[in-house]
Amino acid sequence: MKTTLTVNGEAHEVTHDPRRSLLDTLRDDLRLTGTKKGCDHGQCGACTVLLNGERVNSCLCLTAMHDGDEVTTIEGIGSPERLSALQKAFVEKDGYQCGFCTPGQIMSATAMLREISEGAPSYVSDDLEVPKLTDTEMAERMSGNLCRCSAYPLIREAIAMASEVSQ
């Protein structure tokens, strides 16, 4: 079957098996391999992308469900020569080790910073009106993204740093 997607601003028509996940479409059909497959079951977050602006596990999306949708992957966030503030902060704070979960962490954090700026509370928020980027907030909101190297405190330092830069 055929599905049309806009990925990082570029329109693609892909022909695929109905069983194809959005993750496999991105990686194998469009060769955007920055998005990683860590579990294929929505349990690790390595495949996080933005779907119409919201973070999702691309392994839990069938490509067939997304005709006409817009997807942003890590390749749409920055390149080695032009890193985003968040990407730079991950390098400076060593917010990774093996790097395999890193694109997912950065996609998730990119969305999280926007969610907080738009005032979306989480259940750990003290103040339901104006959520702040506390470490507790970040720890809760980033818990869908596993890092077995366990760079967690440094990932959150990097996010906090990038947030300060952007403000």
Place this chain on the structure above:
Amino acid sequence: MKDTFTMDCPQPRLLDETHQGVIGTGMDRPDGPQKVSGTAPYTADNPTEGVAHGALVRATVTRGRVAGIDRASIANLPGVIDVITDPRMTRNPAQGMAGEAPVQPGDAVHYHGQPIALVVAETFEAARDAAQRLKVTYTTENAAVTPENGEHEVGEPDAAGDFQRAFDSAEVQLDREYTTPSQVSAAMEPHAAIAEWKGNEVTLRAAQQMVRFNKAELADTLGIDESQVRILSPFVGGGFGSKLGLGPEAAAACIASQKLGRPVRVVMPRQTVFDCVLRRSETKQRVRLGATKDGRLTAISHDDQVSNLDGEGFAEPTSQASQFLYGADGLSFTQTVARIAATPAGSVRAPGEAVGMLAFESAVDELAQELGMDPLELRLKNIPATHPLDGRPYSVRRLADCLTGGAERFGWKDRAVKREGDWLVGMGMASAARSNMLVKSAARVRLTGDRAVVETDMTDIGTGTYAILAQITAEMLGLPPAQVEVRLGDSDLPGASGSGGSFGANSAGSATFLAAKDLRGQIAERLGCAVDDLTLQDGRARGANREVALSELVEAELTAEATIEAGETAETHFSSGFGAHFAEVAVNEWTGEVRVRRMLGVMAMGRILNEKTARSQAIGGMVWGIGGALTEEMVNDSRDGHVVTRDLANYHVAAHADVPRDMQVVFLEERDDWANPIQTKGIGELGISGAGAAVLNAIAHATGVRIYDFPATPDKVIAALEAKG
């Protein structure tokens, strides 16, 4: 090839005399921009024209033989190419540093989930479907799947003095039994391989930690010469032991590619990673301690029972650190291996210490409690003068400094159980120890003008190899690190130790150092000065009253290759990293939930090559300590041995929410002249060794109850609290 340098005597500290000033600094990883932008190519990311997709078919019986494979059962599925069975296929990954083929079982099935065939198809979806649909018939045999029922091989004790007499006559005795479940590495990158043949030579892209050994393992598996094998592993998405040895996915990809005459990719689904990558054995441990009333240890015993599959030589070295942390009049350590039909056991981060110290340091803590003594004091009081079993001197050991320094920083002396609503808050601590190793390793450094290239088949599995080899070379040659390129993970390059046992930086770093040192000699010769008078800094060479830019002095490439291996110092001295872990936890008295609030690790691990990547490694280890203490538990079905917790929703590795921001690491200044010429010790595993025990001891402090069956999950905490009343 140059002569091999053997580590036979203590080495001068050249890296303290060079002038570039980059060694030890927290330099950003040079591979960072690739990692954060998704452009670092991990195995499965490599585009391969005409690639076919392989999926491992796995046994659904525990023990027996494959009686028949009904190829017709999937012949009509669109996209299916072939079902590959082959006597060269492997049962499980090779053990670390095996250097030879793992067991090749033919049609025999030795455990539930064992790979028995590979289905190859045009698409991933078709291969995945067909591998499950393929009809396989078996003949079956009975087999023990639990350690209790398995055949027990009881080892000879490692002992000194007369333990039994010392224990029987001790003024205070403690005798406790502990259990830990199987654990897994669960690296974020599932095991992956892409194989392609050209003529009779195969190129394998694979996620592997030890390329030099893996090359030998693959050649032996395929029955070809090592010269016909090339392995590429430049980026590895985590290892922790799970990618030490050549895996069944790699063997299968090579065999299928050869048969089909096209490239084949095999990526393990996460569930397969759980089922047939080596696990850490479950353990049953008995710790017996005898002491005088004033807290001098007189008797130490740490016996353990672990398991493995027949034919696997590895046994979790549970009591490793217990054998040299503290002294006593009598010591005894006996290991029993139970043979069971389950996923074989192998190395998972800090084999031995990771689970052995959970038990041993819990027991030491409980003994302190029985003695009415500060657990810190008990540990300080029993640091031995020399290795308790063989009398070797320690190379350099700052355990006491770590303990006292850590206690001061953490506020240990002010510890008191606090109540905050439903939460009980307490503090715990433990010693850390992880023995240090040097493994044969080679590297080549090439210098043209003021640019250098380091070449070795060493891997970077997240450990920071790209950074530290650049720093060592830059420091030795007086170059900004950005002018050093590091090429790793290619078996055509000089063979290194690989990443394992925390010996990678020691070994590959020393080989790189020696090659760069050779180049310093060549530069001095060109400059016309003695090498001792040579100063290299910022791309300029000074000596004999001359100063010349390297770009002028070294117009044609200079090359040096060096190999290092362990020598007499490994016999004469005992080298180990030491440290102290501290943890503060809050325990909910109604739900049993344990929250770690802060941790501190103070560690003395020789020279730190990169403060930033070293800290990351240490923190990572401490988080693994939290996981081992509180959540990580692999469960096998007690009837057929199959893995029940085979995904990340059932095997709980620590997530963001489990880890506090306040995870402090302090490195004490140290040089280990006996260990290697760069005076380093291993880092990646010391962070975990003892960390979990600090968490468990904090639970005991907060609640007054101890758990002996780890991990300390909420239901066990509640049960212990209720039993206490």
Place this chain on the structure above:
Amino acid sequence: MYSFDFARPTSVADAVAALGQEDAQALSGGQTLIPTLKQRLASPSVLVSLSAIADLKGVSAEGGTLSIGAGTTHATVAAEAGAYPALAELAGQIGDPAVRNRGTIGGSIANNDPSACYPAAALGSGATIVTNSREIAADDYFQGMFTTALEEGEIITAVRFPIPEKAAYIKFQQPASRFALVGVYVSKGAGGVRVAVTGASNDGVFRWSEAEAALAGDFSAGAVEGLAAPSGADMISDLHGSGDYRAHLVKVLTKRAVAKANG
């Protein structure tokens, strides 16, 4: 994954028609169904995606009732169900943010996982499950683990919640999957007091009638204090917690939920 055909209708009527095919299966956000398919625990001939049906999406409050379209994501409910704060808070605790951006209330209620959160809210609020053909009271709808009153081919179009005077949900999550190890939803409203428990029972979500009776006269945490916890023998006992531990949590969390509902 077994192979299947794929349909993406744009109206409820077309979806119902597509679901009339043999072994057809409705697909909403896919956060449970897609992993289920990958594990080969389902083998539909055709997957009928409901994601393109605009009528199934949205949150609206009117006259003391909150109505949520079945295809509304957890993230949307968390953000837009302000008229019923306890429900919005529950939605904001399901899974992780990525799952909340795809998973839907209709999918959760149709699946009736014994550890899911929404069934506790629906039963604990006395909600009405609206389908393409009828309306079903929550008390009649949930019929045991993964079992509901839905007929073959019937799809949920909306869930209607009467907004109670007081309500709260407390979840103790299984830390890896973030499903409820036990979750307790309490409410006090025109229909009386309800205490619905998820994650605990072998029979799926259930009402803890002893607690409801005790709380009817005295809606305070103290009223639960004197009750015996439900029997651990009826509780789920698995890798993540014993039946006795779950039974213990039911009582602990009920007290907390009542305290929270009282502010």
